[in-house]
Amino acid sequence: MYDELKYWYLRDHKLFWTLSMSQIKQLCIITGFKKANKGDIIYFSSSDLPRIYLLKKGNIKIVSVDEEGNETIKEILQKGDLFGELSLENDGDVNEYAKVLTDEVSICSFLLSDFEDLLVRNPSLALSYTKFVGLKMKRFKNNYSNLVSKDARTRLISFIKDWAEREGIQEGKKYTISNYLTQTDIAQIICTSRQTATLLLNELEEKNLIYYNRKEIIIEDISKL
Secondary structure: OHHHHHHHHHHHOHHHOOOOHHHHHHHHHOOEEEEEEOOOEEEEOOOOOOEEEEEEEOOEEEEEEOOOOOEEEEEEEOOOOEEEOOOOOOOOOOOEEEEEOOOEEEEEEEEHHHHHHHHHHOHHHHHHHHHHHHHHHHHHHHHHHHHHHOOHHHHHHHHHHHHHHHHOEEEOOEEEEEOOOOHHHHHHHOOOOHHHHHHHHHHHHHOOOOEEOOOEEEEOOHHHO
16 A cells, blocks of 8 residues: 555656656665654654655655754755755754654655665756756745744744745634644744744734634735735
C-alpha cells in the first residue's frame, strides 16, 4: 500500500514532473514514508543521517534554536513543501527541528546521499530542484526584510493576510482560516513576545477586522485588514 502511495505522492509533485513513470518507480525504492501526529518532532538538523523531506499532508513548523536556547519559528510548511538539508550539506552550525502542527501529517523522505545521486543522474531534476530551492530562499529573504523594516502590528497583519491567501477558504472578501497555531507560535513567527501578540490580536478583534479563536480565524473583509 505504501509503495502505491509513494508513487502517487511523488508523481503529483511538480519537482518530479520531468521524470518518467519508470524513473518514479525506481525513486520509490529509495523513498521513505511515514505518518506523524500533532506534537511529534520529525526532524533534527543534528541527525547523523541527514535527509530531504517532502510534506504531502498537514502542516509543520520549522523551529530555529539560538545558542542561548531561544526558539524562533523559521517557517510554516504546507503540502508540497520540502525541508531538511536543502543545501545538500549537513551544516553542523544550524540548530533547528521540525514539529507537527496539525492532527496528522504524511511525509516522504530521502537520505541526503541518495538524493544527491538522483540529481547527478537526472540533470533536468537538478535544474528543477535548484529553482525550487531558489524560490524558497527568496521567500526567506522577503520574510527577513519584513522583520527588520516593519513594526509588530504590521508584521502580524502581513502574516495573517499571507496565511489567509495560502490556506484560507475564500467567500468574496471573507476568508476563514483553520487555526492550528497557538498565540506563542504566532509570536515566534513575527518575532515578538506572546503578550504583544495577544494584545495585537485582541486589538484587531475589537476593531472587527478579525474574529479569532483556537479553531479558526475569520477575516470578514481582507481589504480592510
